[in-house]
Amino acid sequence: MAVAATMVQMKIAILRHSIRGPRGSMMASAGSLGVLLAAGTIYLAFLEGDWLAVALAAWMLGWIVGPIFSGGDETLRPEYFSLLGLGPGRLATGLLAAAFAGLAPVISLLALAALVVAGARDGVVAALVAVPAMVLQVAVFVLLSKVTVAALGIALGSRLGAIGTGVLNGFILALLGQSWVIAVAFGQGGQIPEFVRYLPSGWGLLAVQGDYLALAAMAVLIVLLLAAWAALLTRRAGANRRSARGRRPMRAGTARQAVMAKELRTWTRDLVRNHQITFALAYGVFFAATPLLLGIPAMLPLAGPIFIAMSAAMTANSYGVDGTAHWLTLMTPGASDVRGRQLAWLVAVGPLAVLVTVAFTLAAGGPWPLVLAAMCALLGGGAGMVPLVSVYGLIPGIDPRNRGGNPLRTTEDEGSITGMAYLMLLLVALTAAPAVVAAVLFGWWGVPIGIVTGVLWYWGLGLLAERRLAAQGPELLQLMRTGRPPEGGTSAWKMPKMSKTHEVIVMLCWSFGAIPLIPQGILAAVFVSNGQLRHSWFLATYMPPGLRWPTAILMMLIGLAAMGTGAWLYMRAKQREKEPELPPVYD
Amino acid sequence: MTAALEIRGLAKTFGDNIAVDRVDLTIPQGSFYGLVGQNGAGKTTTLSMAVGLLRPDAGTAQIFGADVWADPAKAKQLVGVLPDGMAMPERLTGREVLTYLGLLRGMSKQVVAERAEELLSVLELDDAEKTLVIEYSTGMRKKIGLATALLHAPRLLVLDEPFEAVDPVSAATIKMILRGFVAGGGSIVLSSHVMALVEQLCDHVGVIDKGRVAAAGPLAEVRGAATLEDRFVELVGAESTTARGLSWL
Numbered sequence: 001m002a003v004a005a006t007m008v009q010m011k012i013a014i015l016r017h018s019i020r021g022p023r024g025s026m027m028a029s030a031g032s033l034g035v036l037l038a039a040g041t042i043y044l045a046f047l048e049g050d051w052l053a054v055a056l057a058a059w060m061l062g063w064i065v066g067p068i069f070s071g072g073d074e075t076l077r078p079e080y081f082s083l084l085g086l087g088p089g090r091l092a093t094g095l096l097a098a099a100f101a102g103l104a105p106v107i108s109l110l111a112l113a114a115l116v117v118a119g120a121r122d123g124v125v126a127a128l129v130a131v132p133a134m135v136l137q138v139a140v141f142v143l144l145s146k147v148t149v150a151a152l153g154i155a156l157g158s159r160l161g162a163i164g165t166g167v168l169n170g171f172i173l174a175l176l177g178q179s180w181v182i183a184v185a186f187g188q189g190g191q192i193p194e195f196v197r198y199l200p201s202g203w204g205l206l207a208v209q210g211d212y213l214a215l216a217a218m219a220v221l222i223v224l225l226l227a228a229w230a231a232l233l234t235r236r237a238g239a240n241r242r243s244a245r246g247r248r249p250m251r252a253g254t255a256r257q258a259v260m261a262k263e264l265r266t267w268t269r270d271l272v273r274n275h276q277i278t279f280a281l282a283y284g285v286f287f288a289a290t291p292l293l294l295g296i297p298a299m300l301p302l303a304g305p306i307f308i309a310m311s312a313a314m315t316a317n318s319y320g321v322d323g324t325a326h327w328l329t330l331m332t333p334g335a336s337d338v339r340g341r342q343l344a345w346l347v348a349v350g351p352l353a354v355l356v357t358v359a360f361t362l363a364a365g366g367p368w369p370l371v372l373a374a375m376c377a378l379l380g381g382g383a384g385m386v387p388l389v390s391v392y393g394l395i396p397g398i399d400p401r402n403r404g405g406n407p408l409r410t411t412e413d414e415g416s417i418t419g420m421a422y423l424m425l426l427l428v429a430l431t432a433a434p435a436v437v438a439a440v441l442f443g444w445w446g447v448p449i450g451i452v453t454g455v456l457w458y459w460g461l462g463l464l465a466e467r468r469l470a471a472q473g474p475e476l477l478q479l480m481r482t483g484r485p486p487e488g489g490t491s492a493w494k495m496p497k498m499s500k501t502h503e504v505i506v507m508l509c510w511s512f513g514a515i516p517l518i519p520q521g522i523l524a525a526v527f528v529s530n531g532q533l534r535h536s537w538f539l540a541t542y543m544p545p546g547l548r549w550p551t552a553i554l555m556m557l558i559g560l561a562a563m564g565t566g567a568w569l570y571m572r573a574k575q576r577e578k579e580p581e582l583p584p585v586y587d
Numbered sequence: 588m589t590a591a592l593e594i595r596g597l598a599k600t601f602g603d604n605i606a607v608d609r610v611d612l613t614i615p616q617g618s619f620y621g622l623v624g625q626n627g628a629g630k631t632t633t634l635s636m637a638v639g640l641l642r643p644d645a646g647t648a649q650i651f652g653a654d655v656w657a658d659p660a661k662a663k664q665l666v667g668v669l670p671d672g673m674a675m676p677e678r679l680t681g682r683e684v685l686t687y688l689g690l691l692r693g694m695s696k697q698v699v700a701e702r703a704e705e706l707l708s709v710l711e712l713d714d715a716e717k718t719l720v721i722e723y724s725t726g727m728r729k730k731i732g733l734a735t736a737l738l739h740a741p742r743l744l745v746l747d748e749p750f751e752a753v754d755p756v757s758a759a760t761i762k763m764i765l766r767g768f769v770a771g772g773g774s775i776v777l778s779s780h781v782m783a784l785v786e787q788l789c790d791h792v793g794v795i796d797k798g799r800v801a802a803a804g805p806l807a808e809v810r811g812a813a814t815l816e817d818r819f820v821e822l823v824g825a826e827s828t829t830a831r832g833l834s835w836l
Contacts, residue, residue: 250686258690262676262683269678269719325674327640328688328735333659335691399674401721474642481673 003090004097011076011098027103032508034107042110045117052114053202056137059111060201063104063145065172078233092230099142109138112204119208129215130208136218137204143225144200150232162271163278170282177283178290255332259340260347267348270400272321272410280310281352288360300364301371304357305378309428311349312382316424317417318345319390321410323399324480330473338391338466342383342458350379373439373446374432380454381431384461389424391468394476396483412483431457502569509566517559525552589652591616591743591774597636597646599629606632608798609646614743614776614791616651619769621785621806622778623819624795630778631671631747633795637776638668638745650743664692667736669729671747677721681712681731684720685738692739699738706734710760725752733761737768744768746777750784762788782816796823 019027041059044051076098081091099105112134119126155161196202200221206214252261267273284307291299318341319326329337353375361371395416403409411417434453439446469476524540528548540551592614599607607629614620624630635641637648639655639662648655653662676684682703689699707713710730715723720731729749736744744765750758765788769775779785785792786806792815793803801822802809810818 250683252686252690253696255691255693258687262679262687265683266676266678322676323674324672325676327668327670327673328676328691330640331638331663331668332688332691333663334693400677401674474640477640478642 003086003094007076007094007098008101011101014076015102029508031103031107034103035110038107038111038113041112042114042117045114045121050197052118053197053199053205055114056112056201056205057196057199059108060141060144060199061176063108063141064148065169065176066104066145088230088234089226092226092233095233096139096143096146096226096229099146100138105138105142108141109134112137115204115208118205122209126208126210129212130204133204133207133215133218136215136222137201139222140200140203140218140225143222143229147225147229147232150229154232154235159271159274162274166275166278167282169275170279170284171286174283174286174290177287255335256340256343259335259337260344263341263344264347267344272403273315273348276314277311277348277352280307280314281356283307283310284356285360297364301357301361301367303360304353304371305374305432307356308349308353308375308378308382309425311353312386312428313421313424315345315386316389316393316420317395317397317411318386319476320395320397320480321400323397324477325399326473326477326480329469330477333470336466338387338462338469341387342462345383345386346379346458349382353379369444369446370436370439373435373450376447376450376454377432377435377457378428378454380457381428381461384457384459384465385424385427385431387465388461388468389420389427391465391472391476393420393423394479395420396480502573506566506569509562509569516555517563521552521556521559524555525549528552588616590614590649591618591651592637592745592776593647593649593652594633594637595647595649597633597648598644599632599636599641600644605798607636607643610795610798610800612793612800612803614774616774617769617772618774618791619765619789620774620776620791620793621789622776622793622795623780623782623785623815624778625780625823628795628823629798630795632798634745634747634776634778635670638666639663640668640670664739665741666743666745667739667741669732669736669744669746669749671751675720675728675731675735678719680717680719681707681715681723681727681734684731685734688735689738694739702738703734706737709764710734711757726754726757729753730757730761733764737764742773744773744775744777746775748779749777750779750781782814782819786810786815794819794822 041052041055044055076095078091078095081094086094115130115134115137116127119128119130152165155165197206200218203214203218203221207218250258250261250265252258267277284303284305287306288299288301288303291297315321329335357371357375361368395411397411398409431453432450435446435450437446438449520539527541540548540555543551590613592612594610594612594614597607597610598605610629610633612622612633622630622634632641636643636646637655638650639648639659642656650662650665653665655662676687679687685703685706686699689703690696694702704713710733712727712730712734715727720728723731729751730753733746733749736746746765749761749765753761765775765777777785777789790806791804792806792809794801794809802818806815809815813821
């Protein structure tokens with residue numbers, strides 16, 4: 001137990017430091033979102049039916065899938081303890097105990113308080129049973145997550161494994177994205193399929209409902225998972241691989257070709273990139289193909305465009321992933337690093353994108369102008385946005401040789417990398433907007449517009465990235481070396497200095513101000529004016545006639561006020577930061 | 588004669604920590620200059636600023652008269668750098684790294700191929716033809732780093748801890764190459780905290796302590812009658828001179 005207690009103390013110490021650091025605000029907003037979700041789960045416990053079982057299944061899926069994007073929580077790595085001579089069982093138990101000390105397990109435990117609520121509806125005994133059930137259920141969640149990460153880490157040790165994992169992950173996430181299809185296919189609307197109750201996520205609920213065997217089953221599952229994890233951990237600590245295959249000679253003749261050759265070799269040799277591209281491909285294909293289950297082929301043409309956007313999202317931190325190798329770019333000013341990377345990105349993504357787009361659109365029988373316009377614009381947009389976002393929003397990566405047992409984990413800052421992926425999806429989608437609008441309005445005219453905008457994105461965004469790289473190169477290198485932006489340097493994501501409370505308020509205002517403003521305000525007003533009443537969750541549409549417009553307007557005002565407050569606090573802090581005039585930086 | 592490297596008033600502060608406090612150093616042409624100091628004294632920070640890898644808060648650095656920050660293209664053409672602990676393009680083989688960098692430097696394909704061949708063979712990296720840099724040992728990494736620094740025939744080499752974690756055989760190879768470089772008219776600055784090594788190789792030495800230059804000049808002048816190690820301990824005033832045992836051993 002002493003080992004476990006020490007590891008918990010270490011974890012708490014590290015968490016304490018990171019709360020004070022720049023990640024504090026990120027954790028605060030993630031935490032508030034988590035608490036909201038937990039509250040929602042508890043609310044479901046008051047309802048009849050199996051909704052709680054569905055929500056718990058979603059929590060379990062979150063625990064399993066989350067680490068695929070983030071690389072998992074590796075605050076304490078097994079390698080740290082390899083010289084202590086701990087047996088695998090003790091190591092795994094200790095790391096498990098430490099894994100419970102964190103934001104996510106606490107929030108999951110909070111969500112599982114829903115079991116107590118569900119139990120209380122049946123009586124005192126059920127409510128009491130809910131307490132051990134809660135704890136066991138969290139342990140199941142955490143262990144499932146740990147075993148997934150460990151198994152992934154080992155699978156990713158080989159190219160085949162990396163590709164296989166990419167396909168599997170893409171498949172799971174695409175199904176999640178299309179869960180309505182699954183729901184309709186299984187239940188034909190409204191019905192929750194029976195099996196959801198019997199997933200491991202539902203065992204706690206089964207126990208509370210009187211099936212005490214489920215408690216024992218959870219205990220057995222925990223022991224099995226712990227054993228599996230311990231076994232996987234020993235494999236990981238000993239992982240060491242070497243390649244000795246023949247290498248194709250480099251035929252590049254110019255600086256730009258050299259960058260391209262370097263990048264393309266990294267694309268084929270780095271398992272992380274193998275995984276990224278197969279993931280994006282699998283996601284696009286499965287996302288577009290899932291509606292076939294319902295006999296809907298209309299989404300098939302989306303496969304190519306989704307693949308392109310997802311590739312951009314996965315590779316958004318391309319400079320960060322390379323780590324401090326950036327020093328070589330600094331030492332060779334004038335060599336066109338950005339352009340070479342853009343070309344390599346196009347070579348890696350382009351042919352596959354064209355192939356998938358054409359094949360899937362053929363299968364669906366069109367609409368050709370729309371799909372081709374989007375594809376051209378997205379390819380240019382992706383090739384432009386990747387270097388731009390990567391240099392403006394650089395997230396310090398772990399140098400490739402220090403990546404450790406989990407090759408998927410390319411940075412310590414998993415929250416930011418996930419945020420960056422979402423932002424990238426949005427930005428790349430926007431680059432296709434002009435071409436898509438043109439194709440919708442004018443048909444085939446959309447394609448030349450897609451080509452022209454694609455070339456413009458490629459050229460213009462690449463130019464911006466190149467300028468930023470030239471102007472801020474040393475600052476980027478320092479950020480990669482230290483993990484902290486240099487003082488006085490300008491980081492695109494940097495919040496001005498303000499108190500923690502203000503920071504949280506700003507984040508909350510910005511993230512939640514949009515809800516009253518857009519759906520509950522603007523959209524609701526549209527529905528009211530169209531006479532679409534009792535529309536899903538738009539509050540104004542449920543109001544008595546005299547209150548509909550006032551409700552929508554009030555919602556808009558609340559949203560504007562929240563976002564305005566956030567903006568005002570932000571601007572004020574920015575202003576204050578400028579006041580003490582800094583001595584001019586030598587340039 | 589223009590100095591190979593002229594550092595004037597370089598300063599850098601990280602938060603509350605003054606890492607480098609107005610350092611002046613002159614590295615004459617043709618000299619083999621050793622920069623010594625304790626861990627954290629500011630050697631790496633100074634050298635990073637001198638070659639353009641870290642923006643200084645104040646001060647200038649000139650390589651053969653070319654300002655590193657005002658005229659980076661010219662200055663960086665004249666210098667070869669081996670930083671400590673930085674990544675390389677990890678998924679390339681040694682030969683591919685050299686080809687890539689030579690082309691980035693604007694060298695012709697032919698010249699790059701010839702020099703890469705020679706460097707790999709002299710540094711004994713040619714039997715690792717199929718090995719990616721990520722799989723290299725620490726000593727091999729230092730050697731390929733040195734090869735990248737030498738590839739474009741610079742006139743000044745700036746090497747941060749080139750002998751750290753290098754085995755004696757590889758170290759002997761590196762020493763031989765460096766001595767040859769100086770004999771051919773090149774200039775070298777290297778940082779180290781191994782006094783014996785600096786005494787053995789260098790003709791000039793600079794002592795950095797707490798971000799300042801404690802002493803600098805020709806080796807004989809700086810160390811006087813004592814050994815460099817004694818002189819160094821005297822200069823930085825380390826408490827470690829009074830050896831204290833560990834209570835439990």
